[in-house]
Amino acid sequence: MTVATPSSLYADLQVDAIPDAQLAPLTWYGIGGKADVLISPRDVASLSMLMRRCHRDQIPVRVLGSGANLLVCDSGVDGVVIRLNAPAFKSVEYNQYGRVEALRAWGGAATEQLITELARRGLAGLEQMAGIPSSIGGALRMNAGGKFGSIGDAVHSVNVLQHDGSERIYLRESLSFDYRHTNIPEGIILWGVFELKESTTLEVRARLKEYFNYKRATQPMADSSSGCMFKNPLLHDGTRVSAGKLIDMAGLKGLRVGSAWVSPVHGNFISVEKTGARASDVAALVEEITTRVFDAHGITLEREVVFWGTDIE
Numbered sequence: 001m002t003v004a005t006p007s008s009l010y011a012d013l014q015v016d017a018i019p020d021a022q023l024a025p026l027t028w029y030g031i032g033g034k035a036d037v038l039i040s041p042r043d044v045a046s047l048s049m050l051m052r053r054c055h056r057d058q059i060p061v062r063v064l065g066s067g068a069n070l071l072v073c074d075s076g077v078d079g080v081v082i083r084l085n086a087p088a089f090k091s092v093e094y095n096q097y098g099r100v101e102a103l104r105a106w107g108g109a110a111t112e113q114l115i116t117e118l119a120r121r122g123l124a125g126l127e128q129m130a131g132i133p134s135s136i137g138g139a140l141r142m143n144a145g146g147k148f149g150s151i152g153d154a155v156h157s158v159n160v161l162q163h164d165g166s167e168r169i170y171l172r173e174s175l176s177f178d179y180r181h182t183n184i185p186e187g188i189i190l191w192g193v194f195e196l197k198e199s200t201t202l203e204v205r206a207r208l209k210e211y212f213n214y215k216r217a218t219q220p221m222a223d224s225s226s227g228c229m230f231k232n233p234l235l236h237d238g239t240r241v242s243a244g245k246l247i248d249m250a251g252l253k254g255l256r257v258g259s260a261w262v263s264p265v266h267g268n269f270i271s272v273e274k275t276g277a278r279a280s281d282v283a284a285l286v287e288e289i290t291t292r293v294f295d296a297h298g299i300t301l302e303r304e305v306v307f308w309g310t311d312i313e
């Protein structure tokens with residue numbers, strides 16, 4: 001660690017703080033080192049003050065969602081890691097603006113639980129998120145999605161807490177959502193308002209089942225991974241080619257570096273041992289795949305998974 005994170009940053013705030021916190025159990029990979037301090041604010045005012053102080057003192061701030069698209073390096077990360085897991089940041093408010101089709105989901109809310117509840121209420125529009133482990137904040141940041149659409153399809157507006165502690169609301173018209181990318185500015189996504197459609201529980205559940213079954217049939221959902229490691233690259237003619245296919249065609253399925261290997265089920269998934277795995281093995285395997293895919297196809301793969309820490313960033 002190079003940056004000291006004094007407790008005076010947060011001691012007087014409404015937060016739960018864990019110094020030297022293990023991040024591995026909070027990620028889907030289950031690997032990586034510690035954060036200087038892991039902070040769960042209990043309200044927006046405390047989070048806002050914390051952001052302001054970190055900004056003032058130039059303390060690095062990272063925000064952790066459900067850790068499903070994240071690789072934390074073995075030596076951990078400097079500064080503050082924020083986790084929106086207090087009730088205030090996990091709530092979902094239905095009937096926004098007096099309309100049954102509009103809801104506000106806070107950044108720490110679990111997408112899986114939300115879509116289950118939406119099915120119960122017969123509200124359609126987020127079924128494309130079936131089988132995508134995420135918090136609402138993480139899903140918005142990544143514009144998570146797949147074959148059936150992405151979360152951005154249903155966005156009405158988002159509220160971002162900026163580094164100086166102020167909030168700014170962005171309406172749909174000023175936002176763009178592209179393949180695994182959005183122009184939502186840097187900062188902490190506090191909430192999103194989603195525009196849904198009235199449907200029936202039966203219909204929504206049927207779609208959820210179809211989409212989930214598709215994912216289960218094509219991806220190694222039970223492995224320790226972060227989903228797809230690379231984005232599907234854009235070709236000169238404007239089409240995207242499957243990164244998994246490129247990896248497969250380069251003969252890399254099953255390729256292993258130490259505790260990490262390319263899934264034999266899906267070439268774009270890097271799986272790791274359930275115990276004793278190292279982030280450095282994943283990072284080395286990513287390098288190896290990138291080099292070999294370039295040698296085989298002349299295409300440079302771009303990572304989708306976010307890497308935290310100086311050893312691997």
Ligand SMILES: Cc1cc2nc3c(=O)[nH]c(=O)nc-3n(C[C@H](O)[C@H](O)[C@H](O)COP(=O)(O)OP(=O)(O)OC[C@H]3O[C@@H](n4cnc5c(N)ncnc54)[C@H](O)[C@@H]3O)c2cc1C
Pocket residue numbers: 028062063064065066067068069070084107108131132133134135136137138139140141142143144145146187188189190220221225226227228306
């Ligand atoms: C088995 C498996 C299957 C997957 N399948 C898919 C898939 O089909 N499609 C797909 O798109 N993804 C998939 N993923 C990847 C992952 O589910 C998504 O990227 C998801 O959006 C990550 O959300 P998260 O809350 O876990 O974010 P994290 O992994 O915790 O964080 C990801 C990024 O979002 C940022 N972030 C998190 N919360 C906030 C916030 N409140 N404000 C601002 N930034 C924030 C983090 O700082 C980080 O940069 C899969 C992952 C796994 C493990």
